[in-house]
Amino acid sequence: MSRRSHFPFLGLLSALLAALLTVSVLGGTARADDTDPAADPAAPGAAVPVDIDDDVAQATAEQALETVQDIVEAAPNAAPTDATTGADLTMALRDLALTRDDLPTSLQDDAARLLARPGTGYRPPPGSGGIECTNGSGLPCYTAPEAAPTCGSGICVHYVQGAYSPSTGSDAPAPNYPAAVLNVMKNVASRYVASGYRTPVSDGNEFDVYLADLGKRGLYGYCTTDQRVGGHVTAAAYCVLDNDYAEFGPVPGPLGNLQVTAAHEYFHAVQFAYDVNEDTWLLEATATWAEDEVYPAINDNLQYLKGGPLGQPAQPLDHRKGLAPYGAWIFFKYLSEHFPAVNGPGGMPTIVRDIWDLAAGPANSRQAINAALAARGTDLRTQFGWFTAANRRPALNYAEGGAYPRARLWRGVKLSGSRRSVSDSVELRHLASRTIRFKSKFRGKAHLRVHVDGPKRKKGGYVLVTIKKKGQAPLTKMVKINRKGDKTKRYEFGKKVQWIEITFANAGKKDATAKVSATAR
Structure with a gap:
């Protein structure tokens, strides 16, 4: 750079070979980069x-x-x-x-x-x-x-x-x-x-x-x-x-x-x-x-985090300009900490090497990453979704996260007896995320009814909710959206709840729109 830049082994090998065969069919000798249409x-x-x-x-x-x-x-x-x-x-x-x-x-x-x-x-x-x-x-x-x-x-x-x-x-x-x-x-x-x-x-x-x-x-x-x-x-x-x-x-x-x-x-x-x-x-x-x-x-690479998903969560992970390609290293740090298995005395997590093994030839980056994750029983949509939610609280989700910046909110909304509802929409780029926080100002019992409408599941849509109760650590759960990307859920939102965050993630190839409406009662 001008730089300034859990499978047993045999099971993993078989899964990688199968995934590679799938990638070879998807790819083509003259494949083009499909991460940015x-x-x-x-x-x-x-x-x-x-x-x-x-x-x-x-x-x-x-x-x-x-x-x-x-x-x-x-x-x-x-x-x-x-x-x-x-x-x-x-x-x-x-x-x-x-x-x-x-x-x-x-x-x-x-x-x-x-x-x-x-x-x-x-x-x-x-x-x-x-x-x-x-x-x-x-x-x-x-x-x-x-x-x-x-x-x-x-x-x-x-x-x-x-x-x-x-x-x-x-x-x-x-x-x-x-x-x-x-x-x-x-x-x-x-x-x-x-x-x-x-x-x-x-x-x-x-x-x-x-x-x-x-x-x-x-x-x-x-x-x-x-x-x-x-x-x-x-x-x-x-x-x-x-x-x-x-x-x-x-x-x-x-x-x-x-x-x-x-x-x-x-x-x-x-x-x-x-x-x-x-x-x-x-x-x-x-x-x-x-x-x-x-x-x-x-830790010289910490300077690049501001240009990647931590500093710019609404920017695509595969963005090519400025510090973005360097700052995207945090995605591979996330993968290597969640799939830390190593193979050999070098001590480097195997998942990134597997991605490069799969990237050799017709496979592009998306196909190689998804194939390496498929060999581990998961996929890009799932891991990218949890990655985006983890970036809201890096100190809790990375070994050295206390030194990382926190991904910014798309919007923060305070709901109370005088303001009980909100509705909004936002552009959701491919391989990017948006998070909205609802802060509870209710002194008694209350509930928050949230309707989300994001990308379809097959198009890479993923939604998570994080709830912070007083005196407890934040708890993140997946929102089980339907195939169209929709879901309505009801959450406790009284005096014991400090805030609720909804994170939309789009692991797909195309940009989309995220919509949310919430009513507190």
Whole structure:
């Protein structure tokens, strides 16, 4: 990222295989992202369609190139603290790699230069008029001689010779820094392998990590591929990391920034071994989840929660802009805490790995998640519903929830003898939620009659009620809506009840409307 980014084993395996067969039928070789029906195939972050006409393909490719160029041009003037708010360089470069062959001939050199490794640079054919990459413009390109790489355990750290000088912006690292980077990369890679993840696709050499002065560009690190790829395929990758992380402040510090960036970016290289063209939000959300699994004490990913379902519950989980894909890591934290089983010494909950196993090939993110949950006797509709209600009280529902923000209400209503009823409706986006709270101001006995009308069950509708009685913890229950999404229920609402919340969740593919009416008597 520009980052700144309970079955027994045999039963689970059988269920996963069955689910995968179902997904293969649902999916198609040329599947498109169905999580956002309004998605523009030329929009940044959209999964790149496999079969599109030439004009659309060229427009998509030109948009991908423009997105990378915008990031690169803005980066030298960007403060490091602003790096999380922009587009993601890893995903932008991924999109460019997938679409580069659809660019006009006049733009092919620009794409090749941006995708080139710092250690090789891009040298255009003689007489082509192409521009060589140069230090200080665009992405890093070594113009000084490269030192002998520091290698071990299938990883090589590349860097340039010269004196380390952070004040002048040299790409050269401090003398002991390459060895420190290698140790971090070995720890990250070993955790993923021990947790059952695939190793990055080989390009015939050891996995390459390049050190460069990214800090002056406001970038922490990125991974991409310089191979020609297209469609839902695997791809080799390389990573570029900052040469000191000196520009990014005291928290979590240079080592902490190196660790979480390496964990995040290397996980992208792992993801490319499943499907380089998987949905952007799944790529970023699970990479942010993975950095927390490998380095749980750093907690750098808490800064993204404001952009995801905790900070923006009315925003789709698969929203592609800003901090949203990073903030969506909390959904996978929820799943991994509710399905904590691990397989192997890596210690990472297996459910996210199973999702990636299922995402390899034709399955998109929704299908892969639903198949992994089906193997555990549940589904996306149910788990997403309970997830949205849990986000109203993270301190009670997550191991580290005391440090998380609380999902906001859609509306709060006080009902009393002078105001006994209310009726309202609200847009309910796909993979999003809305919660309304009814606060009791009655001094004696009373009841609250609530009618809910949300998305149909088959369309992903789910409704929960949470009741807070005085002196007791809040209690959440599912509301058994009918197939149309409707239900009328009566709840105690007297002096012993502080409030009642109704949470509408829409795990479906399409946006809908949530309606509620309530009368206190």
